Amino acid sequence: MTTAEPFDRIYQRACDRKGGRKALDALLGESVSAAELATIADNLLLGELTKKVFQSGFVWRVVRQKWPGFCEVFFDFNIEKILLMSDEMLEAKARDERIIRNAGKVFTIRHNAMMIDDVARKHGSFARFIADWPTTDIIGLWAYLKQHGARLGGNTGPYALRAMGKDTFILSTDVEAYLRATKVFDGGINSKRSLAQIQQQFNLWQQQSGRSLAHISQIIALSVGENLVGMQQ
Structure with missing residues (x-):
């Protein structure tokens, strides 16, 4: 008890x-309020997911320092452009000195872009989906990110949600x-x-x-x- x-x-x-x-x-x-969160562009939310994936098990300060490079290399996390990237393109990006060179984590960017695109097709936008999820079942949203995304288990998903402005x-x-x-x-x-x-x-x-x-x-x-x-x- x-x-x-x-x-x-x-x-x-x-x-x-x-x-x-x-x-x-x-x-x-x-x-932020649910109404404010719902207006955030989905590419920015993909950026937050990516940032937390790379910060997991790594020095957060280094990721922040490298972040402008990430935005350059991955087209400001434009969902459509990310989805068009082949394995070969991702492997080449993973060798770019402007980012933290970790091929496994680089491949999560496309995987999580696929999740965001799928949700957006069903709910209008990924931001709206996140904003509308009830905080009385925030662990359900954690589970969704873990199941459908890449490397978003543990505290990575919750920290990403917190960075987006979702109450968790x-x-x-x-x-x-x-x-x-x-x-x-x-x-x-x-x-x-x-x-x-x-x-x-x-x-x-x-x-x-x-x-x-x-x-x-x-x-x-x-x-x-x-x-x-x-x-x-």
Whole structure:
């Protein structure tokens, strides 16, 4: 049985650790509205997926530095142009010094462009599909990206969604540790059962607080661990 605290207690502890309400709130990021997200061009969303795929297991700073090169090499992630690229073209792109040369990850760009194109044909745009997905089942959207996309499992898909502006929690090390310590879940963190238990708890916290999933997971992370005021982050 879960021993998770009511959200106001978690929030107060985070405030105490970070120097007060204003200091804590200043640390929280913002999601965009569903209406705003739905208007984002699909090529930009392919770019976000690609960026997170390349950042996974790599130094994020290097990916950011190389990003202008990625945009040049992959036509600003124009979906139609990416879909026309042959294996030979992708292999050549994977050797381009303007990007991080990883052929396996380069091939995900076309695969994820195919997913986006398929969704857009059915729903008008990939952005609309993402925007309309209910946050009360955000783990369902994670599962969709993992199943239909390439290298979007684990936290890669959620981080990409967060970068797009979609409201989602992130199972960071601190968040996972808290959820496990309070018995929100008791199995493998990526099992369907565990994710359903975690989603249920986040839905409850959202009802208690009226806050976004993103803010809830950020506040949990700031309420535990070693991220005290004055400590190296």
